[in-house]
Amino acid sequence: MPVICIFAMAIFYETIDVSFPKIKRRETNLWIKKIIFQYQKRVGEITCIFCSDEEILRINQSYLNHDYYTDIITFDYSENDILSGDLFISLDTVRSNSEKFNTDYSEELHRVIIHGVLHLCGFKDKSPEDEKIMREKENKALLLK
Numbered sequence: 001m002p003v004i005c006i007f008a009m010a011i012f013y014e015t016i017d018v019s020f021p022k023i024k025r026r027e028t029n030l031w032i033k034k035i036i037f038q039y040q041k042r043v044g045e046i047t048c049i050f051c052s053d054e055e056i057l058r059i060n061q062s063y064l065n066h067d068y069y070t071d072i073i074t075f076d077y078s079e080n081d082i083l084s085g086d087l088f089i090s091l092d093t094v095r096s097n098s099e100k101f102n103t104d105y106s107e108e109l110h111r112v113i114i115h116g117v118l119h120l121c122g123f124k125d126k127s128p129e130d131e132k133i134m135r136e137k138e139n140k141a142l143l144l145k
Contacts, residue, residue, distance in 0.1 A: 041081045
């Protein structure tokens, strides 16, 4: 008898030490999936974990040995073309970045979310060239929102 494997495509949202941001989950899920499918990938289990600056600093120190705040930390558990991972997003830093860059908070939050998703798709941002490509991919994805 053949084995049938049904793979669940799921995007989850959680919070640590913050209130849940005003995002439309269903619309955001569809957008994330659309971007992932553009890169010929599939959704496994992705969790967006919204947190405070203090929590993201703790994660940065504990897991990456970095002693600074950041807007997002992506833990990639993907296998082959099935994307899975945890996206820790500091809402404090998202807010301060939206003020710093004079952008809408919601747009900045969606930029950070898709930034993490693009990391899961295999894009990097450590070199200036990679960072430029990442920004282009983010801007293109935001137009599809």
